[in-house]
Amino acid sequence: MALRSRRAQTAGVTDTTTRPARTTAEWQHRGPLRVAVELLLGLSFVAAVAFGGYAASTGHLAVLAQLAAMVFLVTLTCVLVSWFRTAEPGTGDRG
DSSP, X not given: OHHHHHHHHTTTOOOOSSSOXXXXXXXXXXXXXHHHHHHHHHHHHHHHHHHHHHHXXXXXXXXXXXXXXXXXXXXXXXXXXXXXXXXXXXXXXXO
8 A cells, every 4th residue: 555655656757867957048058258248238228327317317427328328329230149049940049
C-alpha cells in the first residue's frame, strides 16, 4: 500500500539531474555594450519624462528636457535597429 502511494506521488515527476530545470535566458547571451545601451534607453526615458514634467510645471530646465528627449530618441533608434537586426532569419545574435 505504501509503495503504491509513493509511485502515485512521483508518477509525473521528471528527472532533472541530466538537464537544466529551465532554458537559459536570452539576456545572458547579450554583450555588455548592448546591455548598457538598453539601460541608457530606460534611464533617458525616465529623465525625459521627469525633466519634461518639471519644465512644464515651472518653466525651468526645458533645455535638459529636450536634451534627454533627444538622447532617448537616438538610443531608441539604436536599440530597435539592434533588435530587428537580430530578428532577421539566419543571422543569429550579433551582440
